[in-house]
Structures are given as structure tokens and as C-alpha cells.
Amino acid sequence: MSSLPEIVLTEECMRDGLQIERIVSVEQKLELLESLVAAGLKRIVVGSFVSPKWTPQMADTDELLARLTPQPGVTYLALALNRKGFERMRAWQPLLTIDETPRTHLHLDPIFIKRNTNRTMEQQDDTWYTPIQEATAKEAAIGLSAAWGSNFTGPTSRDARVAALERQFDAWSEAGKTVVSMTLADPMGWTAPSVLAEDLTLFAARFPTIREFNLHLHNTRGLALTSAYAAISSLGEEHRLLIDTAVGAIGGCPNCGNGQAAGMIPTEDMVQMLESMGVDTGVDLYRLAEASALLSEMVGRRLESKVSLAGPMPTTGDRFYSVDLPVIETLEEAQHFRLGPAVCEGKPRPWLGSGSVSRRS
Numbered sequence: 001m002s003s004l005p006e007i008v009l010t011e012e013c014m015r016d017g018l019q020i021e022r023i024v025s026v027e028q029k030l031e032l033l034e035s036l037v038a039a040g041l042k043r044i045v046v047g048s049f050v051s052p053k054w055t056p057q058m059a060d061t062d063e064l065l066a067r068l069t070p071q072p073g074v075t076y077l078a079l080a081l082n083r084k085g086f087e088r089m090r091a092w093q094p095l096l097t098i099d100e101t102p103r104t105h106l107h108l109d110p111i112f113i114k115r116n117t118n119r120t121m122e123q124q125d126d127t128w129y130t131p132i133q134e135a136t137a138k139e140a141a142i143g144l145s146a147a148w149g150s151n152f153t154g155p156t157s158r159d160a161r162v163a164a165l166e167r168q169f170d171a172w173s174e175a176g177k178t179v180v181s182m183t184l185a186d187p188m189g190w191t192a193p194s195v196l197a198e199d200l201t202l203f204a205a206r207f208p209t210i211r212e213f214n215l216h217l218h219n220t221r222g223l224a225l226t227s228a229y230a231a232i233s234s235l236g237e238e239h240r241l242l243i244d245t246a247v248g249a250i251g252g253c254p255n256c257g258n259g260q261a262a263g264m265i266p267t268e269d270m271v272q273m274l275e276s277m278g279v280d281t282g283v284d285l286y287r288l289a290e291a292s293a294l295l296s297e298m299v300g301r302r303l304e305s306k307v308s309l310a311g312p313m314p315t316t317g318d319r320f321y322s323v324d325l326p327v328i329e330t331l332e333e334a335q336h337f338r339l340g341p342a343v344c345e346g347k348p349r350p351w352l353g354s355g356s357v358s359r360r361s
Helices: 013-020 026-038 061-067 083-090 110-117 121-127 130-134 158-174 193-206 224-234 267-276 285-299 306-310
Strands: 006-011 043-049 075-080 139-145 178-186 212-217 240-245
Touching (some): 224 267, 267 306
16 A cells, blocks of 8 residues: 555554553563564664652663664663753663654643643743754754643533644744644543544645654554544655554553553553554554453453454464364453463363354363
């Protein structure tokens, strides 16, 4: 499908996902990272440089990086939210890839910005222009957080989104910089497919120098994957679309009011969707399901990816279900695609007549 934008997936289960779960060890994180790489993921956020007081799950990011053995072709990323965090992150170059594009980013919700960054909108107004004053590069990026709405203040209008983006775009342009990238974050799960499709069509026309769009969508109301599809369908082959996903649909911001119920786009489900569209992701879905099972064991709860619960589409003969497969009812039995027939041993096969059960493996 040549008319589609270039699609790049950024794996966030180790950062956005683990930041809201029980603390796991560095050894477990390294095992999970190895599993993600083995599945074919090429762009992975491994942690963040934030306050261990408020996010103790990320306190071991430096130790993790010190013990990480980088694999060829894999881009390792991390998150930093302030100058101190960026200084810590830069100490790990070139192991970490850092996007040095100067950027501005505006929060649209006065409640969320205070809860999430302990800053006010007035403080944002006083400082958002600083990157423009300090920039030496010729290209720049703009962005929004809580772009479509807030659990605390309700929906955000399209006019408000456009105004905030134009404010940044015009300021960069007046400074002689070309804006080439836009990030749209939806931490509280307020966007919907039709809204996002209309927005991106409008933004691509209104800001023609922007060729790259970054989406960070939370799945709080179950619309993130369909919204991502709408985004893919709204852009052309001249665009690059980066989509944040997380294995097992794990993730969530503790300051949004939804906790683990927020989640992100499940990486497994996104890969399955892209492959069904004819997009070669280079990801092995069966290995990704194994990574999801490992992650589930680490955090001690069931995860929400449909592909990891039910299995990928078996598209080749060696993956077709056995004709001897019995009745499958439970989630545990559905794992036969990765664990083999032992998990459904003793289940009936009524189509073979009364009393027919599975043979022992």
C-alpha cells in the first residue's frame, strides 16, 4: 500500500508501562528487553530520568543502561522531562539515541500540567519560548499534551488545538526555523478516530513543512488502536508517522485518574493490524506473545493485548490449529498457540461423538 505514510513503532512497555506497575528488578528488565529485541522490535524506550521519589520504578535506569548490551540495528531511547534529566540522559550517548531537534510543547489542561509536572499554566507561559531563544538548529518541532481533553476539565476544542499549534509554529517561523515535526499526546484517552483523522488532515494542510507526526495515545476508552488506524489513513506517503505502543497494552499516567486502566496501544495488536494491511513490520508476533507472557509474569497480572491472549492469525500451515484441537473455553486454554496441547488436555470434542476427549500429548 504505497499511499500509506512511513510507519514507525516506538515500544514503551519498559517506560510508560513499568512506571505504573510494581517495581521489578534490573535483571527482569534486561530479560524483558532481550525478549523484545528477539521479537524484532527496533525502537525501544528503556526507561526515564525522573525523580525516584515520585517514580521509584524508574530509579534504576542508570544501572540498567550500565548493564545493557546494545544490539545492532536497535535504537535505545529514554525520557527526560527537565534539564537535570537531560544531563543524566546525555551521559549515556551514544548508547542512547537522543533527538536533539529543538522543540516546544504546550499543555492544554491547567489541572493536568500541575498534577503531572508541578507547574502552572502561568509558569508554562513564562518558559515555553526559551527553546526558541536558545535554538541553533535550522529545524524544530512542536507539540501538545492533553490535546483532546482532560478527565478534570472536559474536552478540548479543535480551535484550541489549532491556536496552540499555530502559536508555536509562528514563533519558530519568526525565528527563522522550519518546523518539521509535531507530537500529539493524549495521556487521558480523549481522542476518537474521526476526530484524529480530521485533525491530522487539517494539520497537514495548515502546516505543510511538517512531515513527521508523533502520536502518544492512551487506550483509556478503548479507541487508541482505531484512532491510530485513522491517523495512518489520513496521512500520505510523504509523511512519517511515529506511534507509541506497549506490549500487553500496559501503561498509564498515575496523575490522570485512571491508573493501569489507561493502558496504551498493544504492540501485538498494532503489529497484527499493520501486517493485515500489507505492511511488513519485521516483528515476529509469536515471539512478541512470549515477551508479553514474560511481562505479565513480572508484573503479576493479566495483560490486555488480544493477540497475546488469543494468538496471532495463523497464516501458514505450520501455524494452523490442529484439527484435533478440542473445545477451548478459558484464557489459559487459549494459550495452546504458544504452550502446546497440554493446556487443553482432557477437554471434549463433541463433534466426534459422546465422550470424545483430547488425546494425551
